[in-house]
Amino acid sequence: MTDDSGQVSLSSGSITMFTGKGGVGKTTCAAATALHYASLGKQTLAISTDATPSLSHIFEITSNQKPARVIESLYINELGVEEVKEMWDKQFGSDVYQVFSSFVSIGYPEFVEFMTSLLPGLRDEFTVDYIRELRLKGEYETIIWDTAPMGQTLTLLKTPAMLGEHLRMAPRIYSRLKIGQGSREPILDIIKRWEGLSAANMDFLRNKVKFTMVTIPEALAVEQLEGIFHELSEYGLKLQQLIINNVVKDESSDFLLTKARQQRNYLRLIYNRYPDLEIIELPMFPYELKGLDRLREIEKILF
Numbered sequence: 001m002t003d004d005s006g007q008v009s010l011s012s013g014s015i016t017m018f019t020g021k022g023g024v025g026k027t028t029c030a031a032a033t034a035l036h037y038a039s040l041g042k043q044t045l046a047i048s049t050d051a052t053p054s055l056s057h058i059f060e061i062t063s064n065q066k067p068a069r070v071i072e073s074l075y076i077n078e079l080g081v082e083e084v085k086e087m088w089d090k091q092f093g094s095d096v097y098q099v100f101s102s103f104v105s106i107g108y109p110e111f112v113e114f115m116t117s118l119l120p121g122l123r124d125e126f127t128v129d130y131i132r133e134l135r136l137k138g139e140y141e142t143i144i145w146d147t148a149p150m151g152q153t154l155t156l157l158k159t160p161a162m163l164g165e166h167l168r169m170a171p172r173i174y175s176r177l178k179i180g181q182g183s184r185e186p187i188l189d190i191i192k193r194w195e196g197l198s199a200a201n202m203d204f205l206r207n208k209v210k211f212t213m214v215t216i217p218e219a220l221a222v223e224q225l226e227g228i229f230h231e232l233s234e235y236g237l238k239l240q241q242l243i244i245n246n247v248v249k250d251e252s253s254d255f256l257l258t259k260a261r262q263q264r265n266y267l268r269l270i271y272n273r274y275p276d277l278e279i280i281e282l283p284m285f286p287y288e289l290k291g292l293d294r295l296r297e298i299e300k301i302l303f
Contacts, residue, residue, distance in 0.1 A: 014141075014208075014210065015131065015142075015143045015144075015145060015209045015210065016030075016033065016142075016144050016209070016211075017145040017147055017210065017211050018030040018033070018214060019147045019211065019214070020215055021149055021215070021224065024214050024215055024221065024246075025214055025243075025245040025282070025289075026214040027048070027055060027146050028058060028289050028290075028298060029212070029214050029243050029245070030046060030048075030144050030145075030146040031046060031058045031059060031144075031298075032295045032298035032302055033144050034046035034074060034076075034142075034144040035070075035071075035292065035296065036302065037141070037142040038070075038071060038073040038074030039073075042073060042142045043139070043141045044075070044140060044142045045075050045076070045077060045134070045139075045140040045142075045143050045144070046070075046075070046144045046146065047076070047131070047145055047146065048078045048146040049079050049127050049146070049148060050078075050147065050148045052080075053079070053080060053146070055076045055146060056078060058290045058291075058295070059290075059292070059295075060291050060292075071292070087126065087130060097111055128205065129200075129201055131204075132204040132208075135204075145209075205235075205237055206237060211232065212239075213225070213242050214243045214245055215244055215245070216244065216245050217244055217246070217247060217266040217270070218263075222269060222270060225242075225274075226273070239277065241277070241278045241279075241280070242277050242280070243280050244267065244270065244280070244281045244282065245282045246282070247267070248260040248263055249284070267281075280301070282298065282301055282302075283301075285297075
């Protein structure tokens with residue numbers, strides 16, 4: 001949905017996922033976007049599911065509270081590896097253990113460590129479900145989702161579909177296992193619940209999440225876009241906005257002039273390849289972008 005200025009306008013309860021390769025300014029763009037909606041009076045949460053989050057650094061927040069308040073209507077929450085592991089354990093650990101312990105004799109603590117370290121897709125499935133439930137609770141009007149670097153994010157996005165494909169065959173595999181250990185719940189009933197979860201999360205990603213890609217006008221980053229677009233489309237996920245960061249606008253030195261000329265070729269390529277995509281250029285800044293004043297500079301350009 002767009003407003004009269006042509007900018008994308010997010011409805012109440014909306015979610016925007018920011019994604020891109022590492023180091024392109026993804027978190028900065030997510031932070032500035034969250035600041036914008038909070039400034040409009042919308043109850044806003046900026047959440048990071050990157051294993052090495054930097055939202056608190058960019059907002060210059062030292063509070064250990066989760067979520068932490070930045071300004072009125074704006075909160076941030078960073079979910080590192082340990083937080084995601086604990087939440088996955090609480091919500092899904094016992095279910096998965098019912099099935100797994102039917103095959104192998106293993107203690108529950110060792111099982112959790114094994115599953116969350118060797119099978120990270122289950123963590124990813126939980127992360128998608130966690131964001132979906134946040135939206136359903138309705139506590140925040142707008143959720144800005146800062147994800148891990150692109151390779152990890154694609155794994156996260158694929159997980160619900162991959163789980164769904166696996167579960168189509170699961171009854172044949174698990175049909176001889178009558179009940180789970182401990183709860184005595186039929187294994188196939190547990191699998192049915194997983195099927196429902198996977199379908200709900202895939203529907204959520206396709207229909208409730210706006211995807212914004214952040215990139216830079218350099219050879220490798222531009223070439224990676226085509227593959228990313230293709231992988232997203234395979235799962236019915238459509239990119240709605242592309243932010244090109246670090247575009248040289250000041251050509252006052254030989255270095256900057258040379259860099260600007262190089263970038264023009266990549267910018268032209270992007271615009272030619274994606275004529276129907278909303279594209280926003282962010283200039284290269286001569287200083288570090290952190291703190292509310294700096295983020296408001298980004299906000300003015302994005303909106």
